[in-house]
Amino acid sequence: MYKPKFYAAAAILLLAALLSACSTGSKQREPERPNIIFIMSDDHAEAAVSAYSDKLIHTPNLDRIGKEGMIFRNCFVTNSLCSPSRATILTGQYSYRTGARDNSFSMQLNPGITTFPMLLRQAGYQTALVGKWHLRTKPEGFDYSSILNDQGQYYNPDFITGADTARVHGYVTNIIMDKAIGWLSAQRDDSKPFCLMIHNKAPHRNWLPDSADLDAFEKDLPLPESLYDDYTGRGRAAHEQMMNIGKNLHLLSDLKVNAASKGPKGNWLIGEFNRMDSAQRNRLIRFYMSRDAAVDTVKMTPRERIAWRYQRYIKDYLRCIRAVDRNVGRLLAYLKEKGLMDNTLIVYTSDQGFYLGEHGWFDKRFMYEESLHTPLMMRYPPLIKAGSVSDAPVMNLDLPETFLDLAKVQIPDSMQGASLKPLLAGKTPDNWRKGIYYHYYEYPGWHAVKRHFGIRTQRYKLIHFYYDVDEWELYDLEKDPHEMLNVYKDPAYSAVKDTLTQELYRLQHQYGDSYELAEKILQHDKTMFNRYKNIY
Known part of the structure; x- marks a missing residue:
């Protein structure tokens, strides 16, 4: 029997649904509480992410996070050093308040300090951490953690999981992602949102690549404009630093020159070699000895020798990043397979920037641009329009407030940053900061x-x-x-x-x-x- 009232009501409902869909365009409805995957590498400079610059390396998997989400072109750190930066990201506070001001005497979080993983866990999130921790205090606020001991090692590293320490055979970047995906597949509680922090050791000094990447970057790379900087017109700080490629890189431990030698006691490279099995060690030694045979540094001019040292350094640094990019690709493939791409905030960043020969330097620390800047890319389709770019000045200080805001968890007064949520939605508030402070x-x-x-x-x-x-x-x-x-x-x-x-x-x-x-x-x-x- 024909029922006009019923069909009229159905038509109205259908029309309303269509209008709603049209009004939202292709943007998806934001979940109540997104999953959060935070990927951080160590000392990864913007110039070594092709989403920022394609002069040195192509990083298609890292770039994908930015292309399908937002690239921040002005992300800064509060203190360009590993432990202080990690403490700031956890707490949303400056170094003088976290207790972790440096990598020497002050590497621990102050007792009782609140971190965003603690708050997420209290709010019902399942939390996990794998990889580099680099704070003297034990991880708190995590349902699961498996961390490197101190800086960790590139080959066959030791991992601290709960009360147990075990050596794991393989290359560290691969192992960290194995552990991350393993947790997602075997230990994740499907009934809860999760926050997973994946902290790479790479590309930290002494830049020891995966053997799979040794043959990459055979051709010499362009020299930085300021490689031969003599610091004219600047003060003692620039003149008295000890991070100069020409003077302060170690031939054996950093550049792997004469890698077959036993080297002095305590040398970093020899320590790494002693952890390896014979196949791992012999592959690396053959590679570096073949590079030694191709050059005669004795006949070089001083400038030529600096350029040679730069090429030796930068190629290994970039080879380490190749493994990071490849493993991020593994993670994205897993998330897609499991249907987790659309309800998960994916973040990629570094604990700070790094000098890739600019001013003749390696390392970080200074407030100059290369180490003050850090890459930051975020992907979250319900909120972030693909291909978005933000030029607003943001900081690592802002990350915990952003995660709490998206998770609908109250932000404590102790945090000193600002949530990036309005920027992610394409709106920069009129009262957004105009400058950043560094110490x-x-x-x-x-x-x-x-x-x-x-x-x-x-x-x-x-x-x-x-x-x-x-x-x-x-x-x-x-x-x-x-x-x-x-x-x-x-x-x-x-x-x-x-x-x-x-x-x-x-x-x-x-x-x-x-x-x-x-x-x-x-x-x-x-x-x-x-x-x-x-x-x-």
Whole structure:
């Protein structure tokens, strides 16, 4: 029997559904609480991600996260060093508050400090961590953790899982992803949202590649414009550092020259070789000895020798990244197979940037662009439009608040950043920060980079170096993007200097930092240094 009222009602419902679909376009409905996968590598520079620059390497799997989500082109760190950065990402707080200010005396989180995994777990998330931890305190807030011992090793590394420590045969980047996918497939509770943190050791020094990648990057790579920087016009900080490719890279442990030698006791490379089986060790030794035979460094000019050392360094660094990219591809394939791509926030970042020959350097620490910047890409289809790019200044400080906000968990007052959720949705608030504050503490220490703090705005950067110096540097990033000319004493920048100085003090006050606090920390660290100075 024909029932006009019924069909009319059905038509109305169908029309409403169609209109709703049209109004939302292709964007999916945001789940109540997304899964979170946070992938972080160690010392991965923006210049070594092809989503940012294609001059050095092609990283198709990493790029996919940005292409299908958002690339942040101005992500900065609060303190360009491994342990402090990890502590900031966990807590959303600056180094002077986390307790982890450096990689020497202060590597542990303050007792009782709150981390975002703790809060997610309390809110019903299942939490897991695999890979590099690099904090002296034990991981808290995780249902499962399997972490490297301290820095970890590239081959046959030791993993601490609960109360047990075991050596795992293989290459570290592959093993970390094996463990991550293994947890997802065997230990994940399907009834709960999850947060999985995957922390790579690579591409940290001493850049020992997977044997599968040894033959990559046979051709020489372009030299950085500032490789031969002599630091003219800059102060003692730039001149007295010990992270120079020409002077401070170790021939055996870093560049693997004469890899067949036994080397001095305690050498990093020999320590790695001693962990390997004969097949692993012989493959690597044959490779590096063949490269030794192809050159005669004795006949090189000083500049040629620096260029040769750079090529030897950068190729191994990039080979390590090849394994990272390949394993991220494995993870994305698994997530697609299991139907987890659309309800999972996938994040890729590094604990800080790194110098790939710029200013003649390797390592990080300085507030100059290459180590202040860090790559950040996020994929989450319900919220982020594919192909999005944000130029807003964001920080690693913002990550925990972002995760809590998306998970609909209350953000504690202790956190000092800001949620990136509005930026992910394509809207930059009018009151979004205009500048970022930075503070580095590890001096005296490895690489001899002076303590300093500073402010970076869209165009300018002001840095104050202290401890055994009292020097200021000012850079006009629009005119001098490579930071080769300090204009602090240039009268033409007098007004800029005054404005930046006032803004620097305002940010210090906003974040609870100050000259007085820096001096208090300085006196504490001097005592600690005198106690342990024999290690430097």
